[in-house]
Amino acid sequence: MSPRRHQRRDAAPPLATAGLGSVEDYDGVDYSVRPVSAARATKTYRCPGCDQEIPPAVPHVLVWPADRDAEIHRRHWHRACWEARHRRRPVHGA
Numbered sequence: 001m002s003p004r005r006h007q008r009r010d011a012a013p014p015l016a017t018a019g020l021g022s023v024e025d026y027d028g029v030d031y032s033v034r035p036v037s038a039a040r041a042t043k044t045y046r047c048p049g050c051d052q053e054i055p056p057a058v059p060h061v062l063v064w065p066a067d068r069d070a071e072i073h074r075r076h077w078h079r080a081c082w083e084a085r086h087r088r089r090p091v092h093g094a
Helices: 079-083
Strands: 022-026 029-036 060-065 075-077
Touching (some): 060 079
Antiparallel strands (some): 022 029
């Protein structure tokens, strides 16, 4: 019988399961992806995937290169546009 491995209970859960978001690949680059709830969506944004507006109160995702500053490089995408990113190119770059 092998010894039991003990997991630290105070360790933070992986980002994807913490409800904070995930890291996903797009053209070989890791992107941080965070959901934005309808309640937190208070402004109008333009989705780089379809070049259409994301109006207030519409849930969507916030995306930025994982190795870059989110405050500068973040973009708001429709969830469906982000999920279709491998099938089409963004209109204004990601």
